[in-house]
Amino acid sequence: MNNSLAFIHDTLPQKVMFGYGQSSTFLKQEVELRGSKKVMVIAGERELEIAQKVTSDIEVALWYDEVVMHVPIEVAERARQSAADNGIDLLVCVGGGSTTGLAKAIAMTTALPIVAVPTTYAGSEATNVWGLTEAQRKTTGVDLKVLPQTVIYDSELTMSLPVDMSVASGLNGLAHCIDSLWGPHADPINAALAAEGIRALNEGLPKIVADPHSIDGRDQALYGAYLAAVSFASAGSGLHHKICHTLGGTFNLPHAQTHATVLPYVLAFNAGDAPEAERRAAAAFGSDTALEGLQRLREAVDAPQRLSDYGFSADGIEEAVEVTLEKVPANNPRPVTKENLSKLLEAALNGEDPAVLSASHTLI
Template sequence: MSNQSLSFIHDSLPQKIRFGFGEASANLLEEVRTRNAQSVMVIAGEPEMPIAKQVASEIEVAVWHSDVVMHVPIETAQAAREVAVDNQVDLLVCVGGGSTTGLAKAVALETGIPIVAVPTTYAGSEATNVWGLTEEKRKTTGVDIKVLPETVIYDSKLTLSLPVEMSVASGLNGMAHCVDSLWAPKADPINAALAGEGIRALSAGLPKIVEDSQSIEGRDEALYGAYLSAVSFASAGSGLHHKICHVLGGTFNLPHAQTHATILPYVLAFNAPYAPGAEQRMAAAFGTQTGLEGLQQLREKVNAPARLSDYGFSADGIPEAVSIVLEKVPANNPREVTEENFTQLLTAALNGDDPAILSN
């Protein structure tokens, strides 16, 4: 037995969670009443607006805002801030996925208006204090407690209409938060425990959704896992996987969830041999011999996104992506990232090659 003592600093973020099937409207009403909010702004993209109307059916809404754009362009953020200020908004309610939550965060970043988040996907952004804005094809991220939603309302009934294909991509985005948390800059044993349970829950829930898109059990497990993934990520910080995906999204405008889902096995295979503790944690969570084996078995069950080329990325973009990412690699990444081995990683992900080739 090792005599080495534990020494770490762990951040726990102040946030209330309300979790219940079919309870979103009642829970939102309670949150509005508790705050005595007088001017509520509901943010939801056009596809999510019917769900948002349902969720907000018991409250008075001062303004509905539907101008939601992936990766939160700075112009979109500024327009939403102006709407909030002009309407003297004192509570933001965001209903949707990561882009919607991201826009609410961008408003809160400059105004300090509190957020109640009602996620309809498994993105996890609602449980973090991380914001992201895109300007001139560069995505900038930061950390600020002002952007952390004060309350998150989880209701798996709201995810029943999320298509299976998008559910899989979004759930694997959550899984990426878990994996990245195991070797991120501020990884610690508490993050690892949360991440391990998040991996277990997501790997249990996603196949049930694929088998039956109306599976309440599967949707509940996926939401629970997505929350754990986000909490672990918020404390551990952004690792190599997220640095890569922010560049692919911000610079090349690749779709967020699908990009995370595609890149995940390649980063896992790249880092895992150099991080035995993380590897053991992942393997135990999946119930397999190795983390990569467990992830690949899950990906096969759910028909996961497999190639960056399917989403508009091409070999021509690899040199630029490599150049940008190399400047952002966390200093504590388990494996040294070089132009050569990172080019190999992106090439493999572009073509959907076996990620095991990166383990050597």
């Protein structure tokens, strides 16, 4: 029997600049290095004050604040037109996943370079994945043009992120790690990155809950979120993300909270059919099983519990299943059917113990 390693791994070309309180200095360096003269800064109203601080040492040609969750196509088209009308030569996005997503939507059709300055743990800044919503359907794809060329991580910028949003966003990052262990292009390199991401987020998030101004906690969470995103960009979108993209695009559920809620159910669903991935995740959590480690973390940080808390209802399960089944990766560890996916969503809707999904395949 041949036990040799065999895989193909892509490493994305991206500069990462990491340092507490260094964002404005880093950004000035990047703008000067590129010789950029027409900078468009994308930041929602909530991030405006942070963005003004980050950009204090550069000239801004255009401020743009129409940031909408899940990036509706009409919002993307207006932003693209504004960039063209103003002769923009560099995009700087300051904010979370929706803000980065809008910058990607512009870059997708213009090939403009992006410098991303994340203020959450969403991870979009480290992937070449784009997402657009049209007619209540969210479409995602991969394009190297949308990959931010530089990412500036400064945990000082996350200090004002409320604890509950920090938790939801961090668990969204953790979902990138878990999905990367069995994604369509999972390999030993992105699995190693994912495991370290799990370890860092598992360490950082409880510190943020205990002390929202913990630099170490915020640093660990940002570091973990970056590793999560890099592994996810390589491994590709697995079952968890296919479900959550459906829930977000079709039912307009909040992105981070949806990921945080659904994650234990997908982990419980797949873990028994992916023993190596399960062992790696368990070791990263420092627990006997991956689900035990995740649930221990979720309890420690008071994680979101039920999809019903965010506007989803039983009436939506049939449509969610129909849309998701069209997108399920062929290599998902466990076969996905209308029946077992309906059970998974029902459990997540009501906040049932996710262990019921792994106890016996005959249950679902």
